[in-house]
Amino acid sequence: MGRPPCCDKVGIKKGPWTPEEDIILVSYIQEHGPGNWRSVPINTGLMRCSKSCRLRWTNYLRPGIRRGNFTPHEEGIIVHLQSLLGNRWAAIASYLPQRTDNDIKNYWNTHLKKKLKKHQAIGAIFAPPPSSDLSTTVVPAISGASHVDHHHNTITNPLSKDNYASSACNNPAEVTQLIARRSPFAAPGSLDADSSSSLSYASSMDNISKLLNGFMKSSSPQKDIKRSATEVNPLLSFENMSCNALPDFADVLPPQPVLMEQRSHQESKQQQAQPPLSSIEKWLLDEAAEQVVDLMDLSDGCCSVPMLF
DNA sequence: AAGTGAGGCAACCGCCGCAGT
DNA sequence: AACTGCGGCGGTTGCCTCACT
Numbered sequence: 001m002g003r004p005p006c007c008d009k010v011g012i013k014k015g016p017w018t019p020e021e022d023i024i025l026v027s028y029i030q031e032h033g034p035g036n037w038r039s040v041p042i043n044t045g046l047m048r049c050s051k052s053c054r055l056r057w058t059n060y061l062r063p064g065i066r067r068g069n070f071t072p073h074e075e076g077i078i079v080h081l082q083s084l085l086g087n088r089w090a091a092i093a094s095y096l097p098q099r100t101d102n103d104i105k106n107y108w109n110t111h112l113k114k115k116l117k118k119h120q121a122i123g124a125i126f127a128p129p130p131s132s133d134l135s136t137t138v139v140p141a142i143s144g145a146s147h148v149d150h151h152h153n154t155i156t157n158p159l160s161k162d163n164y165a166s167s168a169c170n171n172p173a174e175v176t177q178l179i180a181r182r183s184p185f186a187a188p189g190s191l192d193a194d195s196s197s198s199l200s201y202a203s204s205m206d207n208i209s210k211l212l213n214g215f216m217k218s219s220s221p222q223k224d225i226k227r228s229a230t231e232v233n234p235l236l237s238f239e240n241m242s243c244n245a246l247p248d249f250a251d252v253l254p255p256q257p258v259l260m261e262q263r264s265h266q267e268s269k270q271q272q273a274q275p276p277l278s279s280i281e282k283w284l285l286d287e288a289a290e291q292v293v294d295l296m297d298l299s300d301g302c303c304s305v306p307m308l309f
Numbered sequence: 310a311a312g313t314g315a316g317g318c319a320a321c322c323g324c325c326g327c328a329g330t
Numbered sequence: 331a332a333c334t335g336c337g338g339c340g341g342t343t344g345c346c347t348c349a350c351t
Contacts (some may be wrong), residue, residue, distance in 0.1 A: 015319090016320075016346095037337070038336065050336080050337085051322090051336095051337080052321080054337070054338085055321085056320085058338095059319080087340065087341085088340085089339075101338095101339075102319080102320085106317075106319085107318095109318095111317090
């Protein structure tokens with residue numbers, strides 16, 4: 001006999017969230033802080049499943065989220081991490097604190113996968129040496145990351161300093177920048193212009209930021225969020241932030257518990273075993289030699305992309 | 310201008326892990 | 331140790347928008 005559904009299906013509203021619902025949810029979390037999602041629909045009167053409330057908050061209403069306009073730098077990180085971690089979007093998202101796993105997953109499925117395929121096709125035409133052939137490493141990752149050990153404790157930190165011990169750059173931030181620069185996706189036109197053009201409510205930055213304006217201006221709720229975040233995970237830190245500028249409210253970002261556990265776990269492990277450069281890293285580094293000049297210009301643009309908040 | 314197909318994205322579904330009892 | 335419930339995660343769906351004919 002299976003487990004009953006997490007919430008009573010009868011009377012549960014589905015579909016897109018309305019501004020009114022968002023306001024109710026934000027107001028409630030402003031007062032009580034995130035967590036105890038079970039009680040959210042009960043206490044707010046929202047006719048929504050607790051999961052739906054959590055999803056709405058974490059993916060769209062939570063402060064500190066950037067939406068759309070993935071930078072080449074971010075694309076590079078995503079591609080790199082996907083090749084290493086597979087479709088573990090939450091883990092990947094933890095390296096891009098401003099992005100949600102859902103957003104990254106969608107972006108991968110709709111943009112990056114195609115670009116990668118396209119690049120592979122081009123690569124096949126020009127027939128790179130087998131040892132550095134992108135398709136030999138990336139294809140398995142696309143098809144489910146069978147090469148990745150899905151047990152949390154065995155995953156290495158793909159952006160850890162140690163992971164790059166054999167590369168020319170010892171600074172993880174510089175390495176991620178390097179990857180972004182050398183990524184086939186690092187093109188000026190790759191800024192996701194279409195994603196900002198949506199007029200639907202759910203993806204309207206205006207609406208969400210309006211909702212959040214009151215939230216962010218209120219001092220006590222901010223403290224609540226900050227407190228709850230640090231209480232839940234005292235290891236909360238932003239040492240893994242990329243070269244992009246931190247938003248002013250970065251300190252209210254929720255914790256990344258899985259990642260932090262992994263990192264602390266991994267960093268000791270990695271001191272013993274330093275994984276070699278992945279093929280994609282090799283490829284990225286190889287490609288750089290001939291593209292350095294152009295891509296240096298790109299990287300400037302990449303890191304100067306204005307923040308949405 | 311209307312129809313149609315493709316693409317993008319928000320949200321749901323179901324499974325899993327973990328904590329509490 | 332076994333059971334239960336909640337939260338988290340990844341896969342998938344379905345709606346909406348836009349470009350093309």
